[in-house]
Amino acid sequence: MRISSSTIACLFLLLGGHQAAQAQDFSGAKPLPPRAIPGGALPEPDDSVPGGSDAAAIAPGPNTPTAHTALPLVPFTSARDALKAWMRDSTAGNKVGAVRALEYAASQGHLTAQYKLGRMYAGGEGVPANDLKAFEYFSKIADENADAMPGTADARLVGSAFVALGNYFSDGIKGSYVKPNPDRAFDMFHYAASYFGDPDGQYNLARLYMTGQGASRDRRQAARWMKLAAEKGHAPARAAFGEMLLRGGEGVPRQPVLGLMWLAMAREGADPTREAWIIERHDVAFAAASASDRSAALALIERQHLVNSRNGNAVQN
Template sequence: MRISDAIIAALFLILGGQQAVWAQDVVNGRAPPIPPRPIPGIALPEPEDAPARAPGGATIAPSPSGPAAHTALPLVPFSSARDAIRAWMRDSSAGDQVGAVRALEYAASQGHLTAQFKLGRMYAGGEGVSTNDLKAFEYFSKIADENADAIPGTADGRIVGSAFVALGGYFIDGIKGSYVQPNADRAFDMFHYAASYFGDPEGQYNLGRLYMKGQGTRRDARQAARWMKLAAEKGHAPARAVFGDMLLRGGEGVPRQPVLGLMWLSLAREGADPGRESWIIERHDAAFAAASAPDRTAALALVERQQVAGSRSPER
């Protein structure tokens, strides 16, 4: 039986142009084309002064199940992303984790930046969902791809900067069994962009570590110290500890300044999490045990001066 032109025209109205073409192809016995799938993570901007790409470098292949495919599943209808966020807060408080995740997925599919970042963190840490580093990577990639020009210092800028840092961490180790392979050059790019454009202290710390190791870039102790200092001045405890240790040791273009080194280690110890950053406490205690009495006294005086200056800061 032949389908009339009127019925085909109705399909155009109901399904939309491209979908109706596929429907007509089915009617006429032709196989419909496969719709294109978005490729996450390949449009990330290159930071200035990044190392040149090696010929034949690996590229990121499309994933079979990125956030676009995940959020294409039927979602609970909400009137808006804001309505979905309210539902997420309500369901989270009520212990309804399934409803909370579904609400976040809806908000994320509508481009809500906080929802996308929250889902990325949840999948990365297995918070209320099964751990899935690839889904986390793809949510962070979507944030970075679509918001790389967010204004630094704003709430959105801080989220995007953190997404770049998360991507850098994934490129360091790769994701086992996925298309995300270890790529030190890309890790450098991610940390460099987070550190230089967004001024993210975690990005600055990680960039400093790459310069210390010569990973993704040439080894450069002075550059490492520069980025560690920037992060240390923002209160980043690990950066304070590493920068302090660099000043204690000196060498490779970094002048030895033991008093300043002890000061930074003391400040790092004050801000360290004993459960996760016990190495900072150990490094501080060892350094003070080996220091001379005059150096310890001078360092503690500088710490007190920093604390007084901090208490007078308008930001506090």
């Protein structure tokens, strides 16, 4: 199957001539951190919300998360000592001791402990699920570490915290001051995407541009952010970007071969349980495509795998 020169040119345009170490805002200016979430005590989810329906849309973040008072703090000698105790108690199945140790490390400003607790409360892992406490921890991380050096291990945690906050501001937290706030969600996703180059942030930012929530609807901007996340192996972004290229329109060129390529690459990395929709859309698109487009897309995938393999060998050598 011969691939036209125009298709190859579009491939290089869409894949990019090189992968930037850090994703920058398309305006060329360094993004500014979102405004800090004001300090103050947050109510527990079951508490009544003062002010009724006119209460503030943004939940004030605490100076010290209320989760820290859930258990008495054991006087560890240091955050490192507490983390050792957390690993020991986790291995032994002592959930109470493990959480107490993490609480102490988090109270000492240990970023990893704060992030771990945020994820635990968000997912109910080893503790009762409590989105408000998770929100507190992620807020504290974002407020105190917004200038973390991109590309570092700390920056990856901070970027993920901004994405988590974006999700909370998108949906709100029932029974709390955290109300749906598209503008704040956009701020959080945009900073995670542009400063930290976080693929989840880029994907969610693209979705806001697609729907016009928190920003003017702009499919071209959506495609650019979706492309950045897709290049980093983000399966949902690859699927969404592929569908955008299949349809085209509104400033996005229609490139069915490249659309099929991205959908096929998305299917390769999709989780069959959590991302079954990717597999379904891939199958539908390939069934509707012409034989020539399918063959051309598969040829591009093979070429991309070959390039990745060579690049991997070059790094090892």
